Amino acid sequence: MPHAVPPSARRTAIVAVMSVIVMIVAAGAALVIGVSSVSGTAAIGDVLSHLGIGHSSLSDVQDAIVWDLRAPRVAMALVVGAMLAVAGGSYQGVFRNPLADPYLLGIAAGAGLGATIAITRIGNPASSGIPTYTPWLAFGGAMAAVALTWSIGGRGGRNTAATLVLAGVAVSSLLTSVQTYLQQSSSSSSIESVYLWLLGSLSGASWAQVWLIIPYVVICTLVCIASGRALDVLSVGDMESRALGLPVSRVRFLVIVASSFGTAAVVSVVGLVGFVGLIVPHVVRLTVGTSYRRILPLCVTFGATFLVLADSVARSALSGAEIPLGVVTALIGAPVFVIILNISRRPTT
């Protein structure tokens, strides 16, 4: 008897096509949003002309606004949203914990401490603004935090999901307390800069930054997606996974390294953007079921779309001022999470 295509596979294909269309429309719309009025077709034509397709109808000033300011910001939102969502989904799989997000093992606290050191101690404490080397210290802090968590939670080969999560809580608390102390003992202008960084922003996005993080994001995302089948196996627990031939520790290490590295790369550039890694995998799960083979590829398009929309709100909701991106993602994410919880609680018939 030939194997019939299961309903879940057909549904996944339909959702995938729809999500790509929505992502492209959202990105196109984000190119148009802004103080300077540019039509949608002209903005898209301008972007295509830079890719060698057709000619732009915009003036030099409009071209600079679309191609040098808005397009890298939209591209950055797509890349960061995709990475955070894939990392969040991977963490939820590897820890078998629906509340896991990419910051579970201390990345947020480590990156925050690194950025705080850059802004308050190495930079000019009297000046406002965020030094250019902040991303490197944030990245270093994030990776150091994960390494510390792994060395504590995985010592003696006992890196079970529970011990790693507990180690992550301890490391996060420790690093956050140091970061808070440094922040409190700094000038008010430095404190403001630290807060701005902690809340995340895409306002300074440039093509150079986008190209800098893309290799990390592509490699880490591909590793996570390729691990989808292994994460499905992990859903039956460590002991059964080992009996099924899965090298549990190796898979856990690989997925955590890929997720953490990708997350650290994007966080170091845009700051701490919360809720994407927690919410998006749950939304995807509601549409295509619980298999990580289906969830993780769709996290790319869903996460990218979510952050493009959130950033559009962040820069257009108030006239003349931007809302910090982390505030917008939390404002959208918290109610969405409550809705998901209510849907998940409904008894199946």
Place this chain on the structure above:
Amino acid sequence: MSAIDVHSLGVTIDGAVLLSEVTLSLEVGRWYTVIGPNGAGKTTLVETVAGVRAPSTGSVLIEGHDVHALKERDRARLVALVPQHPVIPAGMDVWDYVILGRTPHHGLLRGGSASDDALVDDVLARVGLTRLAHRDVTTLSGGERQRAVWARALVQSTRVVVLDEPTTGMDVRHQTEMLELLRREVDDCGLTVLATLHDLTLAGQFADDLILLEGGRVRETGLARDVVRSPALSAAYGTELRVVDVDGADVVVPVVTRVSERAVTSST
């Protein structure tokens, strides 16, 4: 060559001896059931044989390979495990759950093939779950769920399968159905089965051989009909057991003394 060779196996955890000096040689194509009172070491024995628990002393060879020296993937190609309380992932459908059994036949990051899909379809038909293939595995009844776990073990395509209480939580009809499925695989496919069972009657009726454990040591091994009649059985369980012949089938029953009679006996 034996299917399973256990040499002087011992398991000690935090000073507690769970298994001691267990030596067994299990032949290919036979069904062995481990029996014994609670705490005898049945689960420890089958988990150690399946390679998911490390021994303190001794070794386990499956088809000549030391299971504890093998990588997970190589070991899972030799022996499949059906645990006593399998983790059933919420939201996963039966087909996706069963194909997890193909894990040792894939690379770490590589997907399955069309032949994997065909094997899953075939096994689902053999265990009677074809019409439930796309149902959420958590919505199955206890008996159906256990058949899904059994199907997962079968698609692992090993010649040795280890089962820990495969009929836990099932009613009598479903217990019998499950054990008949197992018996069919042993008889038709030459599978070697090592299982634990609490029900001595079912153990005696379905298995070829019984292994009686007590206090982590092997008390008796042999043909099922001989072990259920052995005086060692009553001694191991600490209660008198008798074998009653019902239409040619051995039924093991405890000799129960009423509470009031026990009270009188103990006072005199």
